[in-house]
Amino acid sequence: MGRQLLSTSEKFSKEQARGMLARYVATLSELGCEPIAYPDLEARVEVNIVHSDTKREVLDHAMWMCEETATLIRSGRWAKAHRWIGMIQALLFDAGVYSISDLKDHNRDIWPAERRNGPGTQAD
DSSP states (O other): OOOOOSOOOSSOOHHHHHHHHHHHHHHHHHTTOOOOOOSOTTOOOOSOTTSHHHHHHHHHHHHHHHHHHHHHHHTTOHHHHHHHHHHHHHHHHHTTSSOHHHHHHHHTTOOOGGGOOOTTOOOO
């Protein structure tokens, strides 16, 4: 596809991580989400995530994780922050907010806004 990478590093910087989290929070805010931790950490989601109530709870949890991850970065807990960003991205993918290709681009600091057309958004 001829994509040009903005960074060739295997790790992303703190600034890039903060930017990713800010964009995810903005996207989740546009979808009407609030930063609320999933109510039962021991529970498994037994229904398909596209079920509206479950999906909302999962995306609220993703937004909560974004805020917590920003705190991890500020406190220098970089390894855990990386893991949490991966989990946030998995939740966003599973909910249909972003494609795997979109998320790969985010890791490379490429943000083609016109490609994001997940639930609650419109294609440009």
